[in-house]
Each structure stands twice: as structure tokens, then as C-alpha cells.
Amino acid sequence: MARRNPAHKAALSVVCAGAVLGAGSFMIPGAAPVEAESGEAVYSSETNEAALETLQTIYTKASEGSSIGVADNFLIGKTTRADVIDSLGEPYLSDAFDIYHAEMGNPGFSFAYSQDGTLKEIRYLGTNVERQTNLGSITPAVLEDQLGKADAITSISQTNQHKYQYDTGDFELEFIVNDETLQVDHVNLVPNN
Known part of the structure; x- marks a missing residue:
């Protein structure tokens, strides 16, 4: 059986974590928090x-x-x-x-x-x-x-x-x-x- 390289394992870990935690759990670095209707902080990026x-x-x-x-x-x-x-x-x-x-x-x-x-x-x-x-x-x-x-x-x-x-x-x-x-x-x- 072929061994997977460390980069592939790391990428797979990120994808799995995203699936478990939900996409809303990730923050965009440097983005400012914005209040959503439910009161939780949602992040939006400014102009690139x-x-x-x-x-x-x-x-x-x-x-x-x-x-x-x-x-x-x-x-x-x-x-x-x-x-x-x-x-x-x-x-x-x-x-x-x-x-x-x-x-x-x-x-x-x-x-x-x-x-x-x-x-x-x-x-x-x-x-x-x-x-x-x-x-x-x-x-x-x-x-x-x-x-x-x-x-x-x-x-x-x-x-x-x-x-x-x-x-x-x-x-x-x-x-x-x-x-x-x-x-x-x-x-x-x-x-x-």
C-alpha cells in the first residue's frame, strides 16, 4: 500500500476539521467581526x-x-x-x-x-x-x-x-x-x- 505524504495528511486533516466544526468556525485572518442576527460574530474580509x-x-x-x-x-x-x-x-x-x-x-x-x-x-x-x-x-x-x-x-x-x-x-x-x-x-x- 502506498504511503501518503505529510502534506496530503495535513490537507485532509483541515478538510475533516472543517466538516466536523462547520465552515462558520473558520476565521479569515485580519477580518473584522460583524454581528449576525443571532448575535454571533461572523467574519467578513474587506477589499483585498x-x-x-x-x-x-x-x-x-x-x-x-x-x-x-x-x-x-x-x-x-x-x-x-x-x-x-x-x-x-x-x-x-x-x-x-x-x-x-x-x-x-x-x-x-x-x-x-x-x-x-x-x-x-x-x-x-x-x-x-x-x-x-x-x-x-x-x-x-x-x-x-x-x-x-x-x-x-x-x-x-x-x-x-x-x-x-x-x-x-x-x-x-x-x-x-x-x-x-x-x-x-x-x-x-x-x-x-
Whole structure:
């Protein structure tokens, strides 16, 4: 019979303890207690610190006409489609936007180009896995707390979303927020007209 390694035993112990004690017995480190109706303390985590760092980096890079991650060297109005393809390979889908899917914790991006082939819009799509450490824990309240009041808020009725616009100088950040979840779905960076 094969022997189980210590890590497997430890993981199994945690799962069993959770089943015996109940999921409510676990506390999230650093979380603040919240009173439930029954009077017992329930723990909820605040906005993820990694998500706040991502938000601040997105805002800082926007004033340069750039984004974060694999797109941090791409500049709106300067980088060409050929430059992006040389760096990232062929897009998954190409229509109005060239789409690069999020994979293995790496965020996804979409890029749109002017008729001359230069970058005109960068869409940061965030991550799919562990989304709460990225765009998934950013809400309108977090945007206002971290960046101040939006310069404009408009409704996108065909998608049940709202656009929160922030002027960063020559460029504008557009945080697209889902009306049902109140979470940022994606972020557009466009030239400021």
C-alpha cells in the first residue's frame, strides 16, 4: 500500500476539521467581526489589498497612456498592432478588439487600433481565477474612496452596466461596473477628447 505524504495528511486533516466544526468556525485572518442576527460574530474580509494595489497601479499608469502587466510597455497612440502581436502573439479573437484571454492567474486584455494601426484603446479584463484579488473586489464605493468622485458616471443600458470615468490628463480611465454585482467588470483606457 502506498504511503501518503505529510502534506496530503495535513490537507485532509483541515478538510475533516472543517466538516466536523462547520465552515462558520473558520476565521479569515485580519477580518473584522460583524454581528449576525443571532448575535454571533461572523467574519467578513474587506477589499483585498492586492486589488487596491492593482487599482492604484492602473490609475498611475493611465496618465502615461499605458496599462499594467503585459501591457505596461504599450502606449496609446504609439504602439502598433504589430508591436502587440510581436510581444503577445496572435490574439484569441480579432474583431473590433484583439482579445487576449486571462490564463493561470494572468489578467486578460483587449486592444483596439486606429486606422493607422496604432493603439487607441486598452481594456484591462482582470483575472478569472481569484478574481477577488483583482477587479472582483472593486466597487463604486472603493473607487470613490481610493480615487475620489468620478468625473462622470453614465449608464450603459444595453449591458446593465455603468461607466465611471476618471480624467488622468491626456487619457481617461473608464471603470465598467456591473449593475447587479456592483463590481468592476473591466477597465478601459482611451485618449481624453
